[in-house]
Amino acid sequence: MKRAGFDNIWLPVALLLPQLMIIAIFFYWPAGWALQSSFFLQDPFGFGSTYVGAENYTSLLGNDQYKRIAWFTVVFSVLVTFFSLAIALLLAVKADKVLRGARTYRTLLMWVYAIAPPVAGFLGILFFDQSTGPLTKFFQMFGWDFKLGVDYNATATAMVIVAVWKQIPVNFIFFLSGLQSIPRSVREAAMIDNRSATGRFWQVTFPLLAPTAFFLLIINITYALFDTFGIIDALMKGEPGNNPMTLVYKVYIDGFRGNDLGGSSAQSVVLMALVLILTVFQFRLLERRIHYT
Amino acid sequence: MAQVSLEGIRKVYPNGYNAVETTSFNIRDGEFVVLVGPSGCGKSTLLRMIAGLEDITEGVLKIGDRVVNDVDPADRDIAMVFQNYALYPHMTVRKNIGYGLKNRGIPASEIDAKVQDAAKMLNLTEYLDRKPAQLSGGQRQRVAMGRAVVRDPALFLFDEPLSNLDAKLRNQMRIEIKALQRRLGTTAVYVTHDQVEAMTMADRIIVLNAGRIEQIGTPSEIYHNPASTFVASFMGAPPMNLIDAQVDQGQVRINGYNRVMPAPAAHSGPVTMGIRPEDVTLNADGDIRFHVDILEELGAHRLLHGAIADQPFTVMVNKDHAADIGETGISLKPDALRLFDMETGQKL
Amino acid sequence: MADTTLETPAVIPHRRKIRWGTVGDHAVLILGSLLMILPPLLALTTASHDAVTIHREGLQLTLGDDLGKNFHAAMFEKGGFTQTVDGMLMLMNSFILGVGFAVGKIVISMMAAYAIVYFRLRFATLAFWIIFTTLLLPLEVRILPSYEAIQKLGLTNTYTGLIVPLIASATGTFFFRQFFMSVPEELAEAARIDGAGPWKFFVDILVPLSQTMIAAIFIIMFVFGWNQYLWPTLITTDESFFTLVRGIKQIVLSYTDSQIPEHGQALALAIVAMIPPVVIVVFFQNWFVKGLTESDK
Structure with missing residues (x-):
C-alpha cells in the first residue's frame, strides 16, 4: 500500500468487484465444492449421494493403481525437471558467453515456448510413430521394440522427451536473464581470482544463479504435474488403457470418463494439498533470495 | 612490485570504435599513477587492458620484465x-578476501593469517563473518581493498573505486588508499574522472581525452603548466580562465584592451591566453575591467564570476578580501600567463 | 608532451588465433537450436506431401507439391476432422479465446491491483489474500468442480464459459501490483497537487505508464489463452466453438485412425495452430522476455 493513498471508498470497491466476483464464482465455489464432495459417495445413477467420511481418501491411498500413478508422477516430474533444467542451463551459459549471433540463438532457443502442449504431443506422435517415426527407429537400433501407446516404458519415455523439449525454452529464458543480471564486474573479479573457467562457474556463477534455479525448480515441478496434460493426452491418443499417466490425468479420467465424483474430488484435494506444500516451500526460498541483494 | 610498460598499445573494438589510440608510457616501480579524463576517454579501457579483461589490439604490455599480452588475468x-x-x-567477508589465495593453492592456515592481517589493517575484523549485503558502502569498499591487499600483488589496479561513496567518506578513503599504497610500496594504477582525486593521490597524472594522452606529469606540472587548453580546463576547480588575445613583438594583449604584458612564448598573431583564477588580483585602478555578475562564497575563498571584454572570466580572492557585484579593475600575475595555439589548443 | 610518444612503436598485431572454446560454445548452441527447430520444421515439410506418402513413409525432409492444397483443404473445407467446421472458424475461435482472455485478464487485474495498491481500504489486506490464494491452485487441480459450476450456470458451449473461468486467477493482479509498487510515490502526490482525482490519475498517468507492462502481459496471456487445451476440451462439445488447439484432439484421433488418411491436412492444421503465438513471441520477444522474467520475481 502506498503512503499517498486515495481516501475514496466506492471507487476501489467498484474496481475490485469484477475480480472478486469471478474468483468467488469460478474459484472458491468450485474449490469448496470439491472439498465437500470428496467426503461423499456419488450414486452411480445420479440419485443423490451419501456421506462416507474419509472413505474416499482411505480407498485412494489403499489403491494400488493410484499408488502406481503417483509413483509414475514422481519419476516423471523428477526426470522432466532435471533434464529440462540441465539442458537449458548448458544452453543459457553458452548463449551468455558468445558474442556473435547471441540474439539469433536466443530466438531459436525460446520460440518453442509458444507451442501448445498438445501440439507438441502431436509432433511427438510423428517422431514416435510405430512404423515410420525416426525416434522409434533410433530406439530400435538399440534392440528396443519401441511401441508408442502399447509399451508402457516406450510411452513413458516419449512423454518425458516431449515434456522436456517443451519446457527447455522457459528455463533457458530464466537462466539467461539470471546470468545477465550477475554484474559484469563480479565475473571479472573472479577472472582475476581464479584462472579455471570451470572453477569460476561452480564457485561464483552457479551460486549466484541458485535463486533462479530454486525458483525454476518449483516452476518445473508445477509444469510436470499440471501443464503436461496436453502432451500426455496427445501421446496416449485418447486410449488410457495400460498407458502411464500423471495424477492430474487420473483426476480427469475418473471424473469425466469414470464418473467417480467422490474419488475424483478426493484426488483433487490431494493435489491441492501437494500444491500448497510446494507453495510454502517456494515462499521459504523466496525469503532466501532476498539475502543476496 | 614491478614497473609497468606500455609500448604502442592500441585498442580497436570489433565494431571499429577506436577506444585507445596508440599509446606508450612507463610506470615506475612503486609509483602511484592516476589516469584521469572525461567519460569515454579510454581510461577504463586502458586499465582493463592492463588487467587482462580486455584484449590488446596492438602493442606490447609488460608487467615487470614479462610480456603479458596473452597472459590470463x-x-x-x-x-x-x-x-x-x-x-x-x-x-562472507572472510571468504571474499581469501578467495584468490585459495585458488592459488595456498594452505588454509596461511590464508587465514593473511586475511586476519588484512582485516586488521582495514578495521574489518569484526565483520569477517558477514556477507556483503550486511555492510555499509564504506565497509564494502574496505573489503574490496582487503581483497586486493591480501594477494600482495605486483600491481594494484583501481577503477573509480570511490565514486559510489558520499563526499565525506570519499575524502577519508582517498587518504587511506594513498597511505596504504605508500606503506606497501606497491605500484598502482588508478582510474578516475574526478580531478581532485587525481591531484591529491597521484605521483604522476596521465590526462586522457578521446582515446589519446593529453599530458603526463606530476600534479604540480599538470596544474601549473597544462599542455593544452583541454588539460587547462579539465584540471583544477575552478578551471583556468581561457580568453582570446593577440601576441605582437613579444607582447600579449587581451582583445579589446590596450594593456600589454610580456608574452611567455615566442609567437605572433592570435592566441588563447590562460590564467588561473587565483593568479588574478582585484585592483580598483587596474585598466582591465572585470564585470562581476555572481559572487560564490566558499569560506576560505570567494569566487567572482563575470566577464572581461564579453568573455567569461573567474577570479578567486582570499576570504579577507572585500568583493562585490559590479565593475572593478584587475591585474594579472605576469609569470602566471600561459599561451595556447588558437587552432590546436596546444601550449605554445 | 615529452612522454607521449606517438611515433610508430614496435607493433605486435593481435594474433588471430582460433579459440576452440568459442567454437565449442557455438557447436553446443547450434545443436540446441536444431533440437528446437527441427520437429516443427519437419512437420511443415511433411505437410507438403500427399496423404499416401505420409502414411507410408512418415516424416519428410524435403518439400513436396501439396503444401498449398493441404493448407487450403485444412482451412476452408468442412469435414475431415470435424464434420461441421473448417479451419478458418477454428482459427477465429482461437483468436477470440486468446484476445478475449488477454484483454479481460488485463482490464480486471489492473483495476484490482490499482485498488489494492493506491487506496486506504480497511479490507485491502483481506482482498489481497482472497485474490492471491487463487495463485495456489491451478485450474487443472479444480477442473471437475469448475466444470460442474459452468454446467449449473448453463455456460457450456459459450465464449463466456470458455474465457471467464480462466481469468479466475491472480497472476495478472500480482504482476500489476508489483509494478505499481515500483512506481515512485511522488507521482501520486504530484498528481494530487495538480488536482487529479483517483480516476484521472489512473487513466492519465498510471495506465500510460504501464504501456510496456501491458504489452508484455498481453503477449504472455494471449499465448496462454491460445494454447489452452483441457478447459476448452471440457467446455466445448459443440464443434462450432472448437479452437485450433482443442481441435488437435480430433487431429490426433484422425491421424491414428487409418480410416481417414488425411495426414497432410492434419499437419497443416497443427501448423496453423502454432503460427500466431509463435509469431507474436518471436516479434515481440523483448517485451515477452521482460514480462516473463519480471512477473515471476
Missing part, C-alpha cells in the same frame, strides 16, 4: 578494485 600478479566493488554476494 589470474596469472598477471595483479589485484583490482572495481567501481561497484564486485564483491561475491554469496561469500
